[in-house]
Amino acid sequence: MLASIKNIVKRYGDTVVLDNVSFEINKGEVLGLLGPNGAGKTTTIRALAGLIGIDAGDILIFNDKQHVNNLNVKKRMGLVTQEVTVFDELTAEENLKFFGGLYGLKGTELKKRVSEALEFVGLTEHAKKFPKKFSGGMSRRLNIACALVHQPEFIIMDEPTVGIDPQSRNYILESVKRLAENGTTVLYTSHYMEEVQAISTRILIMDQGHIIAGGTLKELIKRIQHEEKINITVENPSEGLTEKFKSIQGVKNVIRDGSDYIIISGAGYGNLNRVLSVAQEKGGVSNISADKPTLEDVFLTLTGKNLRDEGEK
Ligand SMILES: Nc1ncnc2c1ncn2[C@@H]1O[C@H](COP(=O)(O)OP(=O)(O)OP(=O)(O)O)[C@@H](O)[C@H]1O
Numbered sequence: 001m002l003a004s005i006k007n008i009v010k011r012y013g014d015t016v017v018l019d020n021v022s023f024e025i026n027k028g029e030v031l032g033l034l035g036p037n038g039a040g041k042t043t044t045i046r047a048l049a050g051l052i053g054i055d056a057g058d059i060l061i062f063n064d065k066q067h068v069n070n071l072n073v074k075k076r077m078g079l080v081t082q083e084v085t086v087f088d089e090l091t092a093e094e095n096l097k098f099f100g101g102l103y104g105l106k107g108t109e110l111k112k113r114v115s116e117a118l119e120f121v122g123l124t125e126h127a128k129k130f131p132k133k134f135s136g137g138m139s140r141r142l143n144i145a146c147a148l149v150h151q152p153e154f155i156i157m158d159e160p161t162v163g164i165d166p167q168s169r170n171y172i173l174e175s176v177k178r179l180a181e182n183g184t185t186v187l188y189t190s191h192y193m194e195e196v197q198a199i200s201t202r203i204l205i206m207d208q209g210h211i212i213a214g215g216t217l218k219e220l221i222k223r224i225q226h227e228e229k230i231n232i233t234v235e236n237p238s239e240g241l242t243e244k245f246k247s248i249q250g251v252k253n254v255i256r257d258g259s260d261y262i263i264i265s266g267a268g269y270g271n272l273n274r275v276l277s278v279a280q281e282k283g284g285v286s287n288i289s290a291d292k293p294t295l296e297d298v299f300l301t302l303t304g305k306n307l308r309d310e311g312e313k
Contacts, residue, residue, distance in 0.1 A: 002027045002154055002185050003048070008057030010043055017043050019209040020057070025154075025187060030180045032200030033189040036305060039206040041189040042082065045158050048187070049079045061154070075103060078147035080157040084139045085146070086131050092118065092142050093127040096149050103150035117145040120178070122171060137168020144172065148179075155179060156187045161195060173199055193296050203295075207303045220298045227252070228265040228290060229297055230275050235259065235284040244282060248274050253304045259286075264301050 003025040010018040018040050025031055035041050046052045048059060050070045059066035061073050086095045096114040105113055118124045121141035131139050140160055147155060157176070161169045176186055176199050190196050196203055197217055204214045213220060234241065237259055245254045245261065250269030255262040261279075265271045272290055279285045299305070 001025070003059070003061040005044075005048070006058045006060075008044075008047060008059060009055045010040075010047060010052070011055050017209055018047070018054070021206075021209070021211055022057075023204055023211055023214065025185060026202075027185055028180065028183055029201045030176060030186040030188060030199050032196035032203040033187060033206060034191065034193065034196045034203055034299070035189075035206035036191055036303075038208075040209045041206055042158055044206070045079070045156050045187070045189060049077065049156060050074060051079075075150070076153050078150065078152035078155040080144050080147045080155065080160050082158045082160075082162065084131075084143045086139065086142050088130060088132040091128050091130055092123055092134075092145075095131065095142060096145055099146040100149040105150060113149050113151065117149040120148060120175060121145045135165065135168070137164040137171070140164055141168060141171065144175065152184070154185045154187075156189075158189050159191070160188075161190070161192065169195075193299070197295055205299060205302060207305070212302050213298065217295060221295055223298060227267055227297075227301060228269060228271060229300075230263040230265070230272060230288065230290045232261050232263065232275060232279055232285060232289075233259050233287040234261065234279050234282070235286050237261075237283045241279070241282045244278050245275065248278065253301060255300060255304060262300065264297070 001024055006022050007020045008018055009016065009020060021044060033041050033044065047054050048066065050066050050068050050073060053068050062076055064070065064073050066073055090098060093114060096117050097110060100110045100113055118127050121144055123138065123141055123145065126138065131142055134142065144160060161172050173195060176188060179186055188199060202216055203220060204211050206212065213223065242254050242256050245251060245263050248271055250265045250271055251263055252266055253264040263275055276285060276288060
C-alpha cells in the first residue's frame, strides 16, 4: 500500500468540508477521485500533499505520517494543481530547470530529466518558447511536466484537463496511462465521468465531504445494475410533481431539470406505468423512456445530482 487515509476531518469555520474521509491508495494504481464541484476533492488532495493541516484523522504516505511541509514525503510525490503554476517569464525548459532545481537536481542529471519531461508531454520542440505563447492545453502539459521532472513515485493530478482542447486532453490521459505503465501511482481527480472511466483502475466517488462509493468500474455499475431509470419530459409540470414521483413505491431518487425528470427506482418495481399516469395527471407527457444505468447513473443514484456542471455537454 502506498497511502492510507483514515477518518480525516477538515473544517473551515463551522463548515465541515471533509467528514471522516477514509481510503487507501495501492501502489501502481490509477485511482480516480470523482465528484462534483465543491465535493472536497481539492481539499483532500491538499491534505494529502501536506499543503494544509487536518483537524482529525491520519494520513500515512510511504509509511510516513503526513503533515504540513513533510519534506521526506514531498520529495517523493508530484502535484499537478488545477491552476497552471508555471512562470511566464521563463521558457518551458527554464521552468523545468527551476522546478527540478527545487528538488535538488543539478548538472547533467537535471538536463537529462528536463529533456525527458519535455518529451513526455510532447513539448520538446517548444522548449525555448515562453508559456504565454502557449495554448491552454500546452500550458497544462508544461504544468504536468514541472510536477514530473523529479520522477516522483506518486503523482496527484487535480482536474488537469478542465477547459482544454480535446487533443491536449487525450494527450494528458495517454500520459497518465504511460506513467502507470512505468510504475508510478496516480491519484486523478475529475468531474468528467468518461476520463475517470477511461484511465482509472479503481474509482472513488465523493460528494459533500464524504466518500460515498468505491470500487472498479465493473463493481460500481453492478451496484445499481438492476435498478430502473425512467426519463420523462412533462409539458406543464405542476407544483409538487417531484414529491408525487417520490411518493411512488420503490422510487429512490427524482432529479428535475426544468421539464425533464429522471426517476430512479429499485429493482423489480416496474414503475413505468405509475410514473406515466402521475405525469399525465399532473401536467401531460411529451416524452418518456427507460434505460439501463451507466456509471453516470451510479453517481445520480447515490447523490441525486447530475455530475456535470450547468452548461457542459
Ligand atoms: N480555504 C477555504 N475556506 C473556506 N471554504 C473552503 C476553502 N477551501 C474549500 N472550501 C470549501 O470546501 C468545499 C470543498 O471544496 P473543494 O475545493 O475541496 O471541492 P472540489 O471537489 O475540489 O471542487 P472543485 O472541483 O470546484 O475544486 C467547498 O464548499 C468550498 O467552498
